[in-house]
Amino acid sequence: MPGNLSRPGASVASRVFAVLGAFDAEHRALTASELARRAALPLATAHRLAAELVALGGLERQDDRYVVGRRLWALGLLAPVQAELRQIAAPFLQDLYAATRATVHLAERAGHEVLYLDRLSGRATVPVVSRVGGRLPMHATGVGKVLLAHAPAEVRNAVLADLRRITPYTVTQPGRLRAELERVRRNGIAQTIEEMSLGACSVAVPIGRHGEVIAALGLVVPDLRRHRPRLIAALQVAAAGIGRSLSTE
Amino acid sequence: MPGNLSRPGASVASRVFAVLGAFDAEHRALTASELARRAALPLATAHRLAAELVALGGLERQDDRYVVGRRLWALGLLAPVQAELRQIAAPFLQDLYAATRATVHLAERAGHEVLYLDRLSGRATVPVVSRVGGRLPMHATGVGKVLLAHAPAEVRNAVLADLRRITPYTVTQPGRLRAELERVRRNGIAQTIEEMSLGACSVAVPIGRHGEVIAALGLVVPDLRRHRPRLIAALQVAAAGIGRSLSTE
Structure with a gap:
């Protein structure tokens, strides 16, 4: 039910994970619009969340694309x-x-x-x-x-x-x-x-x-x-x- | 300014990362109250966010503690x-x-x-x-x-x-x-x-x-x-x- 992510009541944590979940082995670098499409979020929402995640170190920018950031990498290694x-x-x-x-x-x-x-x-x-x-x-x-x-x-x-x-x-x-x-x-x-x-x-x-x-x-x-x-x-x-x-x- | 995280206007992505950022090499398993303290969030907020993150696979429960989950681990490896x-x-x-x-x-x-x-x-x-x-x-x-x-x-x-x-x-x-x-x-x-x-x-x-x-x-x-x-x-x-x-x- 990815479509549900855009309804106002959807947990923001779930939207953050929808953005993060847009990345996989075949999609390691995504433009904002690819991110929005794969996360099933409106473009503006995806844009804003991605920018927030960059500020937090969860994502990083590479030219016009987003990639998973070093902070998330280091965090994952604590599992x-x-x-x-x-x-x-x-x-x-x-x-x-x-x-x-x-x-x-x-x-x-x-x-x-x-x-x-x-x-x-x-x-x-x-x-x-x-x-x-x-x-x-x-x-x-x-x-x-x-x-x-x-x-x-x-x-x-x-x-x-x-x-x-x-x-x-x-x-x-x-x-x-x-x-x-x-x-x-x-x-x-x-x-x-x-x-x-x-x-x-x-x-x-x-x-x-x-x-x-x-x-x-x-x-x-x-x-x-x-x-x-x-x-x-x-x-x-x-x-x-x-x-x-x-x-x- | 971790105290700012509890104000209503604080980005929820930043709260999610405050919870995740509570984990480090010396703190790989945290109870809900340790999590709240280290993330500088009210206990109820930390509890709710941690439960959401468990549902999303970002965290996992081990007895009465939270640990970084396999989903976050796999995600980080895409960096x-x-x-x-x-x-x-x-x-x-x-x-x-x-x-x-x-x-x-x-x-x-x-x-x-x-x-x-x-x-x-x-x-x-x-x-x-x-x-x-x-x-x-x-x-x-x-x-x-x-x-x-x-x-x-x-x-x-x-x-x-x-x-x-x-x-x-x-x-x-x-x-x-x-x-x-x-x-x-x-x-x-x-x-x-x-x-x-x-x-x-x-x-x-x-x-x-x-x-x-x-x-x-x-x-x-x-x-x-x-x-x-x-x-x-x-x-x-x-x-x-x-x-x-x-x-x-």
């Missing part, structure tokens, strides 16, 4: 999702990157999607579509399959009922994916073969805390055939280390 | 400071970490302080007080000295006029620091020896774009004596690579 799991995991991700030179992902489930909490990658030869703070479908990513395998049954059922094809190799048959998730729960290892991006394969393992899966750790590589056992070993050691550090916090 | 320099620098930082196992910093100048844009560190044996999104004094950090050496004269003069002692080794004599900054400009290398934290030394180099210093790259180690030449070589190669990639963007 505890950063302060705890990410901080503990960071050195393990770096060890994992140093040992494998593969793109490393730390992710958690956010509703019916994977939320990427952290990512390390070199000058990648592999096409990787993830970005920190970004979301991707669970059924087409290694970390996503781990999280989906351990999600509540109602989440799993909802996701299985709507399996979007992303590449020709995305698993879109609910029965096949259900069996695969069963194996993931049993073996503690998930993989994808060009299911999210052509030319990219992934392998992932769960991170547990007090016996509960709270996140997933994954690697993206061009090819799983040669190095799978080595990648899995590295992932398992790192995931165990993160889990142990989390539990003793 | 272009991330999208450009950080993205280009990331693989170089990882190479640098893999080669040195030292804490790696990418920083820019924000007013009279250093703003840490990125950081990589292992299970550090060195006490490092930086964090991504955090700020530290320029005169006591390696990256800060690089940025101070290349700052406009008025910024340098203002900083030199107010050199706070942080450890017994912090350089607090303006004349001595001025001479040191002159050498940094000449040699392209800055260092600190326990000037920010006891037990931590740093070395840093500038990152240039079209002949202008736009950021600094640094390493923090327990001891500079043995490995200084090797660390500097690694830094210079990485900084040159980042600068080259930036210039061809």
Whole structure:
């Protein structure tokens, strides 16, 4: 109901967030009129709010466009999702990157999607579509399959009922994916073969805390055939280390 | 003038940012009354705004406290400071970490302080007080000295006029620091020896774009004596690579 934002009674906080919510990975710089359209606000209102947000440091101007400002960036980094799991995991991700030179992902489930909490990658030869703070479908990513395998049954059922094809190799048959998730729960290892991006394969393992899966750790590589056992070993050691550090916090 | 926030005419965006601005690295979780006090808002207003922000995903509840929410975190990551320099620098930082196992910093100048844009560190044996999104004094950090050496004269003069002692080794004599900054400009290398934290030394180099210093790259180690030449070589190669990639963007 974005149209409701222009009615006088709409909470101003909601209008501020409508303006901020106009930005996403594909829209990082917006003119005032783009902002108004994407926020479903009258141009004058969008203009005034954007100017206020610039004065407050929430937005910054770049030529005739608005971008998310450094203050909002620094503020977002105070979110505890950063302060705890990410901080503990960071050195393990770096060890994992140093040992494998593969793109490393730390992710958690956010509703019916994977939320990427952290990512390390070199000058990648592999096409990787993830970005920190970004979301991707669970059924087409290694970390996503781990999280989906351990999600509540109602989440799993909802996701299985709507399996979007992303590449020709995305698993879109609910029965096949259900069996695969069963194996993931049993073996503690998930993989994808060009299911999210052509030319990219992934392998992932769960991170547990007090016996509960709270996140997933994954690697993206061009090819799983040669190095799978080595990648899995590295992932398992790192995931165990993160889990142990989390539990003793 | 935080008191002004409670007057009816105060912009609601400014009240929203007063609530958000109540959070910092030392105050990541706040009760409603702490929030009201730190935001200088009446308790009822703070309560209502916090509840609205929770509904919008800007804040999240953790027991009886508020914390910065995932939506704000993801939003902040869209700030272009991330999208450009950080993205280009990331693989170089990882190479640098893999080669040195030292804490790696990418920083820019924000007013009279250093703003840490990125950081990589292992299970550090060195006490490092930086964090991504955090700020530290320029005169006591390696990256800060690089940025101070290349700052406009008025910024340098203002900083030199107010050199706070942080450890017994912090350089607090303006004349001595001025001479040191002159050498940094000449040699392209800055260092600190326990000037920010006891037990931590740093070395840093500038990152240039079209002949202008736009950021600094640094390493923090327990001891500079043995490995200084090797660390500097690694830094210079990485900084040159980042600068080259930036210039061809």
